[in-house]
Amino acid sequence: MTDSSTSNELGEAAAPTDTSSAGDSGPQGALTVLETRHLSRSVGRRLLVQDVDIQVSAGEILAVVGPSGAGKSSFLRLLNRLDEPTAGTVLLRSSDYRSIAPRELRRRVGMVMQTAFLFPGTVAANISFGPRQRGQAMAPVQIATLLERVGLSGFSDRDVGHLSGGEAQRVAVARTLANDPEVLLLDEPTSALDEASVHGVEELVQGVVRERRVACVIVTHNREQAVRLADRTMILEAGRIVRIGATREVLHDV
Numbered sequence: 001m002t003d004s005s006t007s008n009e010l011g012e013a014a015a016p017t018d019t020s021s022a023g024d025s026g027p028q029g030a031l032t033v034l035e036t037r038h039l040s041r042s043v044g045r046r047l048l049v050q051d052v053d054i055q056v057s058a059g060e061i062l063a064v065v066g067p068s069g070a071g072k073s074s075f076l077r078l079l080n081r082l083d084e085p086t087a088g089t090v091l092l093r094s095s096d097y098r099s100i101a102p103r104e105l106r107r108r109v110g111m112v113m114q115t116a117f118l119f120p121g122t123v124a125a126n127i128s129f130g131p132r133q134r135g136q137a138m139a140p141v142q143i144a145t146l147l148e149r150v151g152l153s154g155f156s157d158r159d160v161g162h163l164s165g166g167e168a169q170r171v172a173v174a175r176t177l178a179n180d181p182e183v184l185l186l187d188e189p190t191s192a193l194d195e196a197s198v199h200g201v202e203e204l205v206q207g208v209v210r211e212r213r214v215a216c217v218i219v220t221h222n223r224e225q226a227v228r229l230a231d232r233t234m235i236l237e238a239g240r241i242v243r244i245g246a247t248r249e250v251l252h253d254v
Contacts, residue, residue, distance in 0.1 A: 030057035033215035034079065034109070034183050038088035040239075041078055048074040050239040051088070056183070056215040061206070063230035063247065064219045071239035072219045076187050079217065080109035092182070103133070110181035114188040116165075116172035123147070123163075123171050124156040130179040138178065150174045150204055166197025173204060177212075184209065186218040190225070202229055223251050 034056040041049045048071045056062050064072050077083040079090055081102055090097045097105055107130060118126050127146060128138040140156065147155050150170040163171065169189060176184065186205065190198040206229060209216045220226055226233050227247055234244040243250050 063226035
């Protein structure tokens with residue numbers, strides 16, 4: 001069972017852990033896009049996320065792994081204020097994210113959930129939704145180009161109710177990319193997909209991150225996926241960083 005993506009995910013109080021690698025920054029010389037400082041969230045007496053300090057650079061993928069109930073999804077939801085921190089903060093390109101209007105923040109820090117929640121209607125209508133909310137119209141050629149990028153050429157007029165799980169998840173990624181985000185958050189984006197679709201989405205994510213130079217944080221229960229995708233990996237247990245560093249060093253036993 002994976003972490004819940006809802007705001008009432010409950011973790012347990014942490015015992016002291018080895019955090020000798022905690023606070024590792026991204027690749028040297030790379031531009032830091034996303035940073036957390038002492039980021040924490042508690043609900044009542046339950047500590048969900050505890051004093052997390054990370055930096056994620058442009059063009060980097062950071063995987064977040066850990067046992068069920070470790071606070072992985074709770075941490076991810078804090079990064080674009082779907083949930084509010086009870087201590088600490090997040091910086092987006094060095095600006096405290098509380099100074100950014102929520103709608104603008106979620107455009108710049110886009111999220112793709114475990115299940116693709118698409119609006120009824122066509123693929124094109126879903127992709128153009130975000131820009132339309134800002135009074136911007138996407139030209140058909142722009143939609144077609146984006147669909148080609150995610151491997152869905154010719155799907156503009158397809159009803160989303162007729163999509164496979166892998167196709168729907170690709171549309172969800174395309175809809176997020178239509179907002180031109182600086183950060184891409186992925187919460188178990190392939191957990192419900194078949195093996196072929198998993199590898200297709202992984203290749204898509206890697207390509208988009210490298211081409212667009214976005215900072216990417218992916219929550220995954222699959223350590224093999226972290227090895228395939230992530231430059232660095234953070235292990236969370238009971239809301240605390242146990243270790244963070246180069247993926248193959250952190251997950252050396254995979």
